[in-house]
Structures are given as structure tokens and as C-alpha cells.
Amino acid sequence: MQFPGQHDGAKVIKRNPRGYTMGQQHDAYFVPAKSYWPFVAAVVMFTTVFGAAHWLNAEPGESGFGKTVLTVGVIGVLAMFFGWFRSVIHESMGGNYNHQVDTSFRMGMMWFIFSEVMFFGAFFGALFYIRMFSVPWLGGHGHGTLTHQFLWSDYAASWGASAGNGPEHIGGAFSTVPAWGLPLLNTLILLTSSVTVTIAHHALRAGHRGKILLFLGLTVLLGATFLYFQAHEYMEAYKELNLTLHSGVYGSTFFLLTGFHGLHVTLGTIMLAVIWLRVLKGHFNKEHHFGFEAVAWYWHFVDVVWLGLFMFVYIL
Amino acid sequence: MSYAATHDQHDDHHGAPKGFFQRWCMSTNHKDIGTLYLVFALTMFFIGGSFAMLIRAELFKPGLQLMEPYFFNQLTTMHALVMIFGAIMPAFVGLGNWMIPLMVGAPDMALPRMNNLSFWILPFAFILLLSTLFLPGGGPSGGWTMYPPLSLQSDSLAYVVFAIHLMGISSIMGAINIIATILNMRAPGMDLLKMPVFVWSWLITAFLLIAVMPVLAGAVTMLLTDKYFGTNFFNPGGGGDPVLYQHIFWFFGHPEVYIMILPAFGIISEIVPTFARKPIFGYKAMVFAIACIAFLSFIVWAHHMFAVGLPLGAEIFFMYATMLISVPTGVKVFNWVATMWGGSMTFETPMLFAIAFIILFTIGGFSGLMLALVPADFQYHDTYFVVAHFHYVLVTGALFAIIGAAYYWLPKWTGNMYSEFWGKVHFWNSVIWVNVLFFPQHFLGLAGMPRRIPDYNVAFANFNMISSIGGFLFGATQLIFIGVLIHCVFFSKKKATDRVWEGAKGLEWTVPSPAPHHTFEVPPVIHDDELAHGHVND
Numbered sequence: 001m002q003f004p005g006q007h008d009g010a011k012v013i014k015r016n017p018r019g020y021t022m023g024q025q026h027d028a029y030f031v032p033a034k035s036y037w038p039f040v041a042a043v044v045m046f047t048t049v050f051g052a053a054h055w056l057n058a059e060p061g062e063s064g065f066g067k068t069v070l071t072v073g074v075i076g077v078l079a080m081f082f083g084w085f086r087s088v089i090h091e092s093m094g095g096n097y098n099h100q101v102d103t104s105f106r107m108g109m110m111w112f113i114f115s116e117v118m119f120f121g122a123f124f125g126a127l128f129y130i131r132m133f134s135v136p137w138l139g140g141h142g143h144g145t146l147t148h149q150f151l152w153s154d155y156a157a158s159w160g161a162s163a164g165n166g167p168e169h170i171g172g173a174f175s176t177v178p179a180w181g182l183p184l185l186n187t188l189i190l191l192t193s194s195v196t197v198t199i200a201h202h203a204l205r206a207g208h209r210g211k212i213l214l215f216l217g218l219t220v221l222l223g224a225t226f227l228y229f230q231a232h233e234y235m236e237a238y239k240e241l242n243l244t245l246h247s248g249v250y251g252s253t254f255f256l257l258t259g260f261h262g263l264h265v266t267l268g269t270i271m272l273a274v275i276w277l278r279v280l281k282g283h284f285n286k287e288h289h290f291g292f293e294a295v296a297w298y299w300h301f302v303d304v305v306w307l308g309l310f311m312f313v314y315i316l
Numbered sequence: 317m318s319y320a321a322t323h324d325q326h327d328d329h330h331g332a333p334k335g336f337f338q339r340w341c342m343s344t345n346h347k348d349i350g351t352l353y354l355v356f357a358l359t360m361f362f363i364g365g366s367f368a369m370l371i372r373a374e375l376f377k378p379g380l381q382l383m384e385p386y387f388f389n390q391l392t393t394m395h396a397l398v399m400i401f402g403a404i405m406p407a408f409v410g411l412g413n414w415m416i417p418l419m420v421g422a423p424d425m426a427l428p429r430m431n432n433l434s435f436w437i438l439p440f441a442f443i444l445l446l447s448t449l450f451l452p453g454g455g456p457s458g459g460w461t462m463y464p465p466l467s468l469q470s471d472s473l474a475y476v477v478f479a480i481h482l483m484g485i486s487s488i489m490g491a492i493n494i495i496a497t498i499l500n501m502r503a504p505g506m507d508l509l510k511m512p513v514f515v516w517s518w519l520i521t522a523f524l525l526i527a528v529m530p531v532l533a534g535a536v537t538m539l540l541t542d543k544y545f546g547t548n549f550f551n552p553g554g555g556g557d558p559v560l561y562q563h564i565f566w567f568f569g570h571p572e573v574y575i576m577i578l579p580a581f582g583i584i585s586e587i588v589p590t591f592a593r594k595p596i597f598g599y600k601a602m603v604f605a606i607a608c609i610a611f612l613s614f615i616v617w618a619h620h621m622f623a624v625g626l627p628l629g630a631e632i633f634f635m636y637a638t639m640l641i642s643v644p645t646g647v648k649v650f651n652w653v654a655t656m657w658g659g660s661m662t663f664e665t666p667m668l669f670a671i672a673f674i675i676l677f678t679i680g681g682f683s684g685l686m687l688a689l690v691p692a693d694f695q696y697h698d699t700y701f702v703v704a705h706f707h708y709v710l711v712t713g714a715l716f717a718i719i720g721a722a723y724y725w726l727p728k729w730t731g732n733m734y735s736e737f738w739g740k741v742h743f744w745n746s747v748i749w750v751n752v753l754f755f756p757q758h759f760l761g762l763a764g765m766p767r768r769i770p771d772y773n774v775a776f777a778n779f780n781m782i783s784s785i786g787g788f789l790f791g792a793t794q795l796i797f798i799g800v801l802i803h804c805v806f807f808s809k810k811k812a813t814d815r816v817w818e819g820a821k822g823l824e825w826t827v828p829s830p831a832p833h834h835t836f837e838v839p840p841v842i843h844d845d846e847l848a849h850g851h852v853n854d
Contacts, residue, residue, distance in 0.1 A: 029423040029501075029837065034333065034342040038433035045485075046440035049478035053444070056474040056544045084429075100500060104426035107496040115488050115530045122534025122564055126549060134557035143627050147552070166555030170548055245546055249555035252547035256538070 030101050032091065037084040044080050048073030089291075093283065102290055109294040113301050116264070120305055123260065127253045127312060131159055135249070138167055165248025174251070175241040179314035182233050186226050187310050190265075193222035194303045197272070197296050207286050209279065216276045219299070223269035230262050257313055264302045271295045332833045341436070344428035346413050347831060351729075352435050353410025354722075358801075360402030360442065361715075365791055367395035372753075372787035378774050388770035389457035390449065396460035397476075400576065401483045402442055404710065407718045408579040409434070409490050412518045415725065416494060418824035418831060419512045421503025421840045426496035434490040441482035448472035459768060461565055462536065464550040464558050468543045477536040484529040491525035494518055503823075505842035509603070510849050512822055513596065516603045517582025520610045524571045524578075527614075532568040535561060559624055566617035574613045577709060578606055580677075580717030581648055584670050586822075587724050588652050589848060591667035592659030593819035598651045599849050605644035605651075612641045622690050623697040631690045638688040642681065649678055664817070665739030669720030672747045673713060680708030683758065698768075701761025707754045712747075719746075719797065726804055727812030731830030734804035742800055745793035752786025821848040 051069030058066050091097065097105075137144025139157020148155065152167035161175050177183060197219045203211035234255075237243040245255045275295050278284065284292055332348065333339045343349050371391050374382050383391075413431065417424055425431045448455040453471030456462065467473060498511070498519045511519075538561070541547040548554025550561050581602075589596045596602060618626060618634040626634075652674050661667070683705040687693050696702060727733050756779040761767075765776045772780065812829040826846060827835045844850030 029839070031424045031834075032344050032428055034338060034344055035429050035432075036342050038429050039341045039436050041433050042436035042440050045437060045482060046444065049482065050444060053474035053478050056540075057471060103500045104496045107500060108427055108430070108492050111492040111495055111526050112488075115492075115526045118527050119530035119534055122531045122567075123538075125531075125564060125567070126534075126538065126560055129560050129563060130549075130556060134552070134560060135555050137557075138552060138555065143625075151552075164555060166548060166551070166553055168553035170551075170554040245541075246548075249548045249551075252538075252541070252549050252554070252556070256541065256547065 030096060030098055035084075035087065037080060037087065040076075041080050041084065044073055044076030046073075048077055089278070089283065092288070092291075097288075102288075105290055105294070109297060113297060116301065117305075120257075120260070120308075123253070123257050124308065124312065127257065130249050130253060135159065135163070135166075139163075160250065164250030169248070171244055171247035171251055172242060174243040174247045176243065176250075177233060177237055177241065177254075177314065179310070182229050183310055183314040186229050186233075187306065189222050189226045189229070190303045190306050193219045193226070194300055196222065197299050201292065201296055204279075204284060204289055204292060205286055209282075212279050213276065216272065216279060220269060220272045220276055223265060223272060223299075226265055227262065227269065230258070230265075254313060257309055261302065261305055261309055264305070268295070268299050268302050271298065343432050344424070345833065346417050346425045346428065346431065347729075347833065349425075349428075349431050349435050350410045350412075350414030353406045353413055353438075356435070356438060357403050357407035357410060357718075358798075360398050360406070362794070363446070364395050364398035364403055365794065367391045367398065368787065369791050371395060372784040374770050375772070375780050376784040377781060378772055378777050380771055383770070385770045386454065386457060389459075389768065390455040392768050393456045393459055394446070394449065397445060397456070398442070399710075400460065400572075401480075402438070404576050404714050404718070405487065406438060408518075408521070408576070408714075409487075409494075411583070411718070411721050411725070412490075412494055412579065414729065415824060416497055416515055416518060417501065418728075418827065418835060419515050419822055420498060420501065420506050421823050421836050421842065422497060422501035423834065423836050424501075425493050426501050427493050430489050431493050434486045434493065437482050437486040441479045441486065444475055444482070445479035448475045451475070461562075461569070462539060463565075464539060464542065464561050467539060468550075473543050474540060477540045480536050481533055484533045487525050487529045491522035491529075494522040495526070498522075503836065503839040503842055505844075506823075506847075509600065509852050510844070510847055512582075512848055513585035513599070513602050513606075514579070514582035517578045517585070517606050520606050521575050521578045524575050524610055524613065528568040528571040528575075531564060532572075535564040535568065538564070559621070562621050562624060563618065566620045567614075569620065570617040571610070571613040573706075573709075574609055576714045577677075578610065580673070580714045581606060583717045583721040583724075584652060584673055585648075586848075587666045587670040587720055588655050588674075590724075590817050590819045590821070591664060591670075592656045592661050594655055594659040595821075595848060596651065597654035597657075598647070599852050601647055602651055605647040608644040609641060612637065612644070616641065619688055619693075622693045635688055635690045639685065642685055645681055649674060649681075662818075664723075665734070665736060665743055666720045666724035668740065668743045668747075669716050669723065672743070673716045673720065676708055676712035676716070676747075676751075680705055680713055683708065696761060698766055699761035700757040700765045700767055703767045704754050704757035704761060707757070711754065712750055716746075722801075724817075725824075726801075727816045728824060728827075728829050728831055730805050730808075731812055731828075732804050732808035733810040733812050734800050734808065738796060738800045738803070742793060742796040745796065746790065749786045749790035749793055753783055753790050754786070756780075756783045756786075821846060823847070 047069060051066050051071070051073050053066070055066030055070055133143075135157045136142065137157075138148060138152060139155055140148030140153075141157065155163065155167035157163060161173075163169075164176075165171050165174065196215045200212045200215035200219065203209075203215060243251060243254065245251050247254075272295055275292050278291065332345070339348060340352060343352075370382070371388070374380075374388055413425065416422075446455075451472060456467065456470050456472050456476045458467035458470060462473075462476070470476075498515055502511070538547070538549040542549055542551065549556045550558045552558070585596055585602055616634055616638045618630055619638045622631055622634070652670075663671075683701065687696055687702065687705055723734060723739055760776050760779050760783070763776065765772055765780075814827070814829050815825045816829060817825075823836075823840060823842070823846070824831075826840070842850075
């Protein structure tokens, strides 16, 4: 289609190689310059999932192609993130982003976190449904009497070690991870990390660079420690408790909920580390540090999700 | 690297960039990206439509004529996935992209690069989805709802799940962009309650998208892990439940239904006042009705599952909650009618499609009300009555609104008037054949013909043949639409004025036709008189 570029009226436009600011008022609109990163992003995302799907469907012994494509895709995604964020950081450092752009970024991050909340909501919803309805029904409660009688009349429904893997005891007998060991420690670690990141934020607003680096660095270490303990817990579950992904629906919910949370902690820790490096390079000042705040919001979000996990996966 | 690269791209913002890749693949322009979305949606509409033609050809008479039942199942599944995620949703996003910044006086979307990514994910996602048709084992065949355990038998599940993940990412980013644009980029004086209803409908739709697309992502992820990683979410032997999938899916699925109709409500609320030359009746009620419908959409999901064996209390709750939706929907229908009442109406093509929408969508609404009744639904469930119902709301509802919107805004986009004669030919053929296509399906359903089958009892032969004839002619009619579009964009000699329609009000009609590559580079000074809803609070 043809959309002849016309321009209504002569306006004085401030040209800028990294985008342009429209008009000359202080708070004028900013529209970023063209960029190939979005297109690259679409290509590498496609490469990643195409490789993954091919790998999942491959016959045993011929998974090489899918794996290679997947690896290329993942490397591409990482490179894309690096390149795209690099250009955004350059633009931000160049002072292109006005108050309105800042607000757009804030809204973007807030709604992204809301979408993440809903993603975890699907898995929490599954957990609640399974515990409140499907497992009791299989045990003959309420609505499930006939299924129970005809299919699995010897199944006594309960959650956790004795019957959490369903009437067919899929995956065999297993034990659960005790809440008051490592999970409690991990809870304390994440709560502490939320405090340290907040102290770092206050230090940033007060302009104390040494203090930011110290407390943000602590936050990164706490995140890494959490992940170490989580990995330890998984190994223990597999080796000693016989709690695996195959342990019926208990294993499914346990590993998918904690696993997706762990992935988010991993991502959050990487983002915090990047922010630490950016603080070291002096990218932020007292007023302009949305990158820091976005990551801090994200970190609080994974913290809150963990509290839900600790309550509903480990304690109850 | 990008820093150096952007240095070279002195974006001459007085016009569109020259290079094809630069203009279309690297765009940060809401109009170009809107055009990409619309062209993509049109392409998908014809791909999904060709599946529908094959389905109707197979159903032309009883017995297996053209294809194996397994391929038929792939066609019904693919038809739905392509039409929902490839045609209807991207078309609305394209319209939103084009019109929302123009309507609220913004220079562009709030996050223009993310906007470009939202679009470019889609072609790749559909390459992934459509490629499954050519892979060993074929495409997905368990229906677009992908209920386990049936969907778990499909070899293509991983491809479909990842394609849906990509579409979800695209939709969420698009929705975030629209919310940020509406909340953050409005020109001074464009108060929330002065915005066009179309903008309101998109604001609420975007909220629904962000709320439910991640839930779908979660549901299909569980399918993926159940098939490939040995989890037991949907396996009763392991303590799971296939019905759990249906709950999670329809918690997404029902708001999704409204994602596909609320922007249509917005479009109709723009077109009807323009051609009735009257402000919309009950502006605030229209806005609140959309919000009400959106809220209710979260608490009605299990009405898709009445026949699955729910506890009685749940059936009664979901029945009444569903019937409540007819209240705000009724408000909208009555307000459109009241807007036309006493207006000095003309019947250009967009208005014809809008009026057809009001009548035919209402038929779809009423059949929905019938389906909401639990005892009746046990008879209607999974029959052609359901097929007729949702095609009335999606084809004569969502699609007619999209086509109406295309006619309505095409002169603003291209600067040319489309051919009114051929537009009307397109309209009358569409409206007649779509009813020949779908109305008999009500009778088939009530008589007990199940959906998603390639063969049927000879008792259903006549209505199926009528329906297929209507289907072929409705499909052929859409070729007229292509002709009208090509003529309007490339050949039409009749130039559009800035206002285009005599009764049109709102900021989008204050910019030249065609809309320049960049508009509202400085915030416009807004006079309430030129807005459609400038005096709501007077």
C-alpha cells in the first residue's frame, strides 16, 4: 500500500540519530528510531522453539538436528537481549528518554509482572483444584463416588507422601521435602534479599554508590545462594526421597511450580547482576534509574511468589 | 553494533523510509505496523477460509467424499486456530494500532519497537503452526481447545504448544502497548471519559488479554509436560484430572471470546453514530457495559463444560452468571438502536455492515442464552447448534465489524474512496450467503448432528447441502472484498476528504487523508466540539 509521506505544516524538529523528539517543548513526544532488533528477536525466538519442538519429537538417537537448532536459537536470544538492551541503554544514557517514555516503561513493566502473576496463577489454580477436588474425588469423596468404586476402590485420598501420586501410585513411594529445613532457609534468604535490594534502592536515591554496590551485590549473592540450595533440594529429592517429576500429580505440581519459580529467580539474579555492573559503570543517578527499579519490582514479585509456594507447596 | 547501525538510519520522519526491509521489518511506525497486522490477518483469513471450504465440501453430502476423517479433524482444528489467533485477533490489533494513536492524539504507540516485535512474532508462529500439516503425523487434530487425553496423542503437540506460546507473547506485548498508549499518551484534554468507545473497548480488551493469555500458556505447558516429560496433571491414575485442563483452558477461553467481540462493539459504536449523524446514546452506559461484560467473563468459564460432569452447585452458579451477561449486552444493543432512532441515516457500506452486525450478533447472542441453560445445554452440547451460535457471533459479529471498520477507515488510510457499488455488492452477498451458511446449522444441531465429524446421518443431508452452498458462495464473495481493497488502494481516482464521512467526529478525522506517515508530532489542542464525546460531562 502507498502512504505518501506528507507533512502538515512546518515544524521545527530536533533531529537525533537515535530517534527523534517531536516538537521543542521540554516534555515533547519521543519516538525511537528504526531498529532491527525486534525482527531479530522474532527470528531467534522462532529458531529456539522450532529446535525445541523438533528435539522433543525426535526418535531416540536422532535428536542432533533439533538440539543444534535449539542451541543456536538460545544463543541468538541471549545475543538479541544483549544487543537490544545495549541500544536502549545507549539511548537512555544519551538523555533521549523524557518523563513520558519513563512512564511508558513503568507501565510496561507493571503489566508484564501482572501477566507473570497470571502465569503462576494457572499453576497455583491447578494445585488447588487437584488438592481440593480431583484427589478427594478419586478417593470417593463427594462427586467422585462411582469413579472410586469402579476403578480404584482401594485408593484412600490424601496429599503428600502417602497418596499424592494418585491411585496408581505413579513413580512409586516417595517422601516430601520437609518445609522447615531448606525451604525455610530459602524463605529467609529471599526475604532478606528483598530487604537488601530496598536498602540499595534507598542508597541509590541518596547517591551513596559504595552502599548500593555492597547491598545490591549482597542481593545477587543471596539470589545465587537460593538457587544453590534449590538445586541441592532437587538432587536430594531425586536421590533420597524418590520425589521426581514422575511422582504422580504431587511431583508434577511440586516440580513445575518450584521449577518455574526457580527459572524466574535465575532470570532475576542475572538481571540484578547486570544492574550491579551498570551501577559500577555509573549508569544511574538519583532521578533516573528505572532499570534498577524494574529489576527490583521483578525481584519482589519472585519473592511474593515464593511465599505462596512456601505456604501451599511446602507447609500445607 | 546497534548504536552504530542506528546512526546510519537517519529516519526521515517526513515520510516513510524507502527500503523495503527498513520500512516493514524495522518499523517503529504505528501505521505501518497496523498495515502489516491487517494484511497478515487478511492472509490468514483466506488460509483459514480455505480450510473451511474443504470442510464444507466434505460435508456437502453424507459419506466420506474427499478426505480421511483424520485429515478432516486437522482441518477443523486448524480452521479454528488460524481464524481465532491469525485472523480475528490480529485484525483487531491492526485496527487498534492504526486508530488508537490517531483517536487519542498520540504520535505513535507508547512502545514502538515492542509493537514491531509483537507483529513479527506472528508470521513465524503461524509458519510453525501451519508447517505441522506437512510433517509426518500431520497437524493437530484434537480440536482447537486441545483437550487431553486426545490432544496428547498428536505428534505435532510440541509445535502447536510453542506456536501458541509465541502467539501469547505477541498478544501480551501488544496489549501492554495498547494500555500504555491509552493511559500515557493521550493528548492533553483527552479525558478518559471523552475517549472514543473504540479506544475504551480496546483498553478493556487489552486488560483481558494480559490477564488470560498467560493462563493459556500455563495450560498448554502442562499439556507439553504431560506428553513429553511424564507429569500427570491430566492423568487420573496419577491423581490428576482431564477436566482440570478444561477449567484452566476455559478460564482463558471465555475472556478470549470477549477479546474477540469487545473491539467489535467499539467499532460499531464508532460507525453507527457517524451514519446516524447523532452522538451515541448513553456513552457512559456503553463504557460501563463493556467493563461489566469483561468482569463477568472471568466467572462464567464452566458454561463450556456443563456436560462434563460438574457438581450441581457449579452448574447452577455458572448458568446464572452466564445469563447475567445478557444485561450489559442488552444495554449495548438497545443503545445502538437508540442511537439510530430519529437520526438522519444514510446507508454506506460500513453502516450496512454495522446494522447487519447488530441484528445478526443479537441472533448469536440469543442462541448463546439458550446454550447457557444447563438442562437445554445437555441436548445442545457439541452439536451444530453450538457451531451455528459461535459463527453468528464470530463471523457476523467480529468479522462483520472488522470488515465494516475496514470500509469505514480505508479512505483515511489510503486517501482514496472505495467503490461504494462494489462495497454494497460485497455486503449483500455476504449477508445473504452467511445466513444460508449458518442458519440451517441451528436446525442440524437441534436435530442432534454432532460437530467435528466428517460423515453424518442421511437425515441431515438437505440442510448440510444448503449450508455448504451458502459456504462456497460466502467464501467466493470475499474475493469481491479483495477486489474492492486492491481497487481502493491502488486504482481509485476518487480522493477522500479529511473528514471522509459527513457525520464523522473525533481526532482521527482532523488529520489529512491519507493520514501522513507521522501525525500529532506535537500534542493537538483539543476542542470538545470536534470530539464525538466531548460534552459527556456537561
